[in-house]
Amino acid sequence: MRQRVKRALLIAAALAVLVLAGLGANTARHWAGLAGSSEAAARRRAELAPFWRIVAPPRGTAEAGGAVLLSGCDGVHDNMDFWAERLAARGYRALILDSHRPRGLDRFEAWRLVCAGQVLPGAERSGDLAVALADPALPAGGRIVLGASHGGWAAMEFLRLALTRQVPPGLDRWPASPADLLRRLDGVILLYPYCGLLNGADEGDWTAAPPILMVLAAEDQIISTPACEDLAERLRERGARLRIEVLPGADHGFDQQDHAALSPLDFDAALRDRTAREVDAFLSGAE
Numbered sequence: 001m002r003q004r005v006k007r008a009l010l011i012a013a014a015l016a017v018l019v020l021a022g023l024g025a026n027t028a029r030h031w032a033g034l035a036g037s038s039e040a041a042a043r044r045r046a047e048l049a050p051f052w053r054i055v056a057p058p059r060g061t062a063e064a065g066g067a068v069l070l071s072g073c074d075g076v077h078d079n080m081d082f083w084a085e086r087l088a089a090r091g092y093r094a095l096i097l098d099s100h101r102p103r104g105l106d107r108f109e110a111w112r113l114v115c116a117g118q119v120l121p122g123a124e125r126s127g128d129l130a131v132a133l134a135d136p137a138l139p140a141g142g143r144i145v146l147g148a149s150h151g152g153w154a155a156m157e158f159l160r161l162a163l164t165r166q167v168p169p170g171l172d173r174w175p176a177s178p179a180d181l182l183r184r185l186d187g188v189i190l191l192y193p194y195c196g197l198l199n200g201a202d203e204g205d206w207t208a209a210p211p212i213l214m215v216l217a218a219e220d221q222i223i224s225t226p227a228c229e230d231l232a233e234r235l236r237e238r239g240a241r242l243r244i245e246v247l248p249g250a251d252h253g254f255d256q257q258d259h260a261a262l263s264p265l266d267f268d269a270a271l272r273d274r275t276a277r278e279v280d281a282f283l284s285g286a287e
Contacts, residue, residue, distance in 0.1 A: 041175035045131045051098040054137060055084040057091050064091035065141025065186065068132045070125070070151025072253065073115035075100040079256040079272075083146050086276055090283060093139050099128045099154075109260075114150060117198055122153035127168035129158045133184075134176035142186035144283070149223065149252065152193025152214075156201040159188065159212075164204040185210035187286035189279055192217050192252050195228035202231060207239030213282040214242060215275050217250035221264060245278050247271055 057063055067087040069080050076098050084094035100106050105114060113119040133143055147155035161168050162178035174181075187210050193199075214232055216225045225246065232242050247254070253265045255272040 038170060038172040040172055041127075041131050041134070044127060044171065045135060045175070047102045048097065048099070048128055048131060049135075049137075051101045052132065052137075053096045053098075055081075055088045055094040055096070057088045057093060061089070061091050063093060063139050063141060065093070065143055065184075066133075066138025067092040067094040067144040067146065068129060068138075069094060069096050070099070070129060070145070070147040070154050071096075072149035072151060072256070074111050074260060075106055077256050077258040079148060079253075082255065082272070083148075083279075086279065087144060087146070090280075092144055093137075095132055095135075095138060097128055097132050099125050121198055122150065122157040122194070123161065123200060124169045125150070125154035126158035126161055127171040129154055130162075130168055130171070130178075130181065131175050133181050141184075143181075143184045144186055144189070146189040146191070146279075147193065148191040148255070150194060152190035153195075153199055155188055155190060156193060156195075156199060159206070159209050160201045160203050163206060163208060179208075182208055182210065187211045187213065187283060189282065190214045191255065191275070192220055192223060192225075193228060194223050195231040196224060199231065202234050202238075205239055206235055209240050211282070211286045212240060212242040213279065214244045215278060216244060216246045217252055217254060218246050218248045219250060220252045222252035243282070245275075247274065 067084070069084055069087075071077065071080050076096060080096045084096050087094045099120060100111055100114070103120065105111050105119065110119070129145065133145070145155050145158075147153070158168070162182050165178055167173055190212065192215065214228065216228050218225060229244065229246075232244050236242055250268065250271050251265055253259065254268040255275060256265070257267040259265050
């Protein structure tokens with residue numbers, strides 16, 4: 001009996017080691033910017049387009065261009081609707097980019113793998129952003145990108161890859177000239193983005209990057225606000241035009257009402273409204 005128990009414990013321990021080793025290898029692969037396979041931008045567009053949603057400017061509003069919005073690691077929720085409508089009111093045709101459902105990451109809480117950095121890291125997801133920014137669904141004119149949490153990480157990786165002319169992992173080539181995509185960007189808004197070890201934005205010359213607004217939560221339980229402040233300073237040294245707003249008393253996802261069961265995060269309408277005013281002021285100066 002003791003031998004059976006001992007054998008079972010040894011097997012369980014071995015399996016645990018294998019799982020941890022697999023997770024570590026997966027994390028290392030993402031850190032190195034490696035994707036499992038590459039595909040054409042047209043195929044990526046065909047996978048994404050059925051799941052994205054466009055919010056048009058109100059009737060009578062002059063169109064200023066297009067906007068692409070990227071959600072956090074838990075998928076598209078109500079905050080994306082709020083920001084899309086806000087951008088649409090300024091004349092931007094806003095495309096809410098869903099990176100989760102095309103990959104089946106909305107089922108069985110598979111999105112938690114995204115949050116853990118094991119699936120769809122920011123550099124790989126940046127290919128989705130590149131495809132959306134180049135898409136004819138968006139009108140002529142400037143472009144705005146808004147990314148929240150994991151979406152902010154993806155937006156930063158997009159800028160880094162476009163500035164250094166590296167193709168996003170998972171794509172075989174850029175869907176349009178990265179220089180042209182950068183030139184059309186009026187501004188990038190980053191809401192409490194992930195800035196940890198897997199974020200590879202600290203590379204290249206950022207003088208050609210568009211103006212950036214980074215809004216951070218002083219009491220963030222999910223990402224490290226000091227890490228984002230440090231990364232922002234390094235990007236400024238690389239030439240980035242980047243402004244930071246740290247919201248006292250704010251926690252991660254303060255602009256999102258719909259949170260997962262047992263989530264410690266809370267919606268704060270006052271903080272969301274304050275951020276909306278910061279975004280309006282930023283866009284007034286960036287446009």
